[in-house]
Amino acid sequence: MKQLCIYAGIGLGGAIGSSLRYLLTILLPFQQWPVAILTANLSGCFLMGLLTSWFNRQPQINRGLRLSITVGCIGGYTTMSTFTADAFTLIRAGRFFSGGLYVLVTVLGGITLIWVGHVFGTRNVCKHG
Template sequence: MIYVFIGIGGIAGSLLRYFVSIWTDHLWAHAFPYGTLIANLTGSFLLGIFTRKYGNNEKVNRMLVLLIGTGAIGSYTTMSTFSTDMIKLIDKGDFGIALLYILLSLTGGLAASWFGYFYPFRKVRT
């Protein structure tokens, strides 16, 4: 039954990822893979929040955690598209864009995940 929940989440996440790509292609016609970057950064942020709040929360149904975290957010973010985008940029000789894409994806993804994991849950001093 776990696989069914992860699969349902995966369908939703991959469709959302596809719509982000279509949306960004209409906004920015450029060699830079904005759709993948946006999906990976927003997904990293959301997974950070979700993991911190629900990852080890025994009050939340484990199937729901797997459906959203592993299924939906996991399929929304995409390492394979990131890798393919990199190969295409390098193949076209766009080395500067490829380097920028790597830096933004890796540092941005880590920063977004950190920010999502810690920032919304910080203690406010009064």
């Protein structure tokens, strides 16, 4: 039963995260560049770094809640498939520089923001209470 609750929490988190990503695509429609998905992927990387390092120092937080937030919500919010589809759209349209730049900014920006989030999380910048 406990495992079923974890799966349900991940599913709920995924629904929330993917709904937030879709909201970004409405607020920041793909015109010249896929800004919405770039924003989702980079901010998701930062949040993943921040929250995983914070969760590591908070053993009292339920494993199911951790998974609901990281695997579910952040996993649903960020998306490799949409990222690659957007890059392919740019490249197929002959916009090789834009497509390559988008891939480079997403990958390097993602790695950088995972690290920045981790640094924030491990330095107790986000203390509560």
